[in-house]
Amino acid sequence: MNSTAAAPSLSLNLWQQFRLVAMRTIYFGVGIVIAVLAGVLATESRWLESGALVSVALAFILTGVIYRNELAPQWINFLFICALGTLVSVSMKSSGMMGVYWMYPVLAMVFFMFDRTIFVLVIMLIYALFAAVMYQFLPFEYAWRIALSMLVLIGVGAVFLVMMSYMQRNLSKLYATDPLTGFYRRDYVAEMMQTELERAKRNQQPVSAMLLDLDSFKNVNDKFGYMFGDAVLKETAVRLARFCRKNDVMIRHGGAEFLVIFPNTPLKQAAEMTGEMLDSLRHEPFSVKSMMTTVTASAGVAEWRKGQDWGQWLERADAAMDKAKSQGRNRLRIAQ
Structure with missing residues (x-):
């Protein structure tokens, strides 16, 4: 990707x-x-x-x-x-x-x-x-x-x-692009989501979005230092990219949050891809030199609905992610 x-x-x-x-x-x-x-x-x-x-x-x-x-x-x-x-x-x-x-x-x-x-x-x-x-x-x-x-x-x-x-x-x-991860910077969220939304309207195809946040990332920075934290963010981007296709759009949404837009992808398929991303994070420890830790993430997935603008679409994904965090973290929730 x-x-x-x-x-x-x-x-x-x-x-x-x-x-x-x-x-x-x-x-x-x-x-x-x-x-x-x-x-x-x-x-x-x-x-x-x-x-x-x-x-x-x-x-x-x-x-x-x-x-x-x-x-x-x-x-x-x-x-x-x-x-x-x-x-x-x-x-x-x-x-x-x-x-x-x-x-x-x-x-x-x-x-x-x-x-x-x-x-x-x-x-x-x-x-x-x-x-x-x-x-x-x-x-x-x-x-x-x-x-x-x-x-x-x-x-x-x-x-x-x-x-x-x-x-x-x-x-x-x-x-x-964000210099650390190589993903689009947050400044492009509105433009990218609007572009994919309009393409979905034009082609009458589904489009989904996933918002992911690393769990307790502040503790990682406090325990291992910011250089280790930056390495975790960079490696997280690499792991997410493994499961993304050529036309998928990856954005660093801020801090330890990542947004991925899946063009021509229904909700079920986007949820499956997100589940694979979460598995790659939880099952592969992050290591830098002699330091090693396991980092999990919480994610929310939402499919765009007709009549919604890009902001409402993103809010649904964000609400699903917040629900995943409030229910214990390290899990995926689907927007209603």
């Missing part, structure tokens, strides 16, 4: 946040640059070109205002890239080598403006457009060198995206 496999929404998407900041900068920065160029053309009485550039500049700035707190739709960015590609092509046709310098920032923008699913397609389309224009309006000895330098830029950008993706996965995992 991989306790960190989850939907992207479970963690702070650092790359998306970075893209959002970058896109705001691009919208306003490009808008201002194009507005300045429009002013230069206006001083030369080139009113038609100046008016066209002003329109493009306003479109960039307006988009930056509208989408300052979220990423703009991909089709808007595609229109902008097409507009910039056209402007650069016209610049190369009229100015020759001077227009080449505008290609590189446009290519760099593509890395931030599009999701990875369509990035490759867009970057290759823009590259093909620029290459075709260069070979038409520039001497061949310059055109092939510039085309090669653009490929280098694209390669560097691709490496950057791969590194960002790798960093994203590792930081997301670090942020989302």
